[in-house]
Amino acid sequence: MKVTVNGRDTVFEGGTVASLVLSLGFDMTRIAVELNGDVVRRADLDSTEIKDGDKVEVVHFVGGG
Secondary structure (H helix, E strand, O other), rough: EEEEOEEEEEEEEEHHHHHHHHHHOOOOHHEEEOOEEEOOOOOHHOOOOEEOOOOOOOOEEEEEO
């Protein structure tokens, strides 16, 4: 299936938001995810399914000083 992640078309075999985020190499403890304009609660990342054509925004927090 084809989804848009952070403005880029991406091919994804299917699954949950968590599986998509992990497949992209993000650290699950340092992200926030928006799916089709709605924030996905951390508790729902493993149960929220990605569908063909979905738009996902992943924000990765980076520490530093």
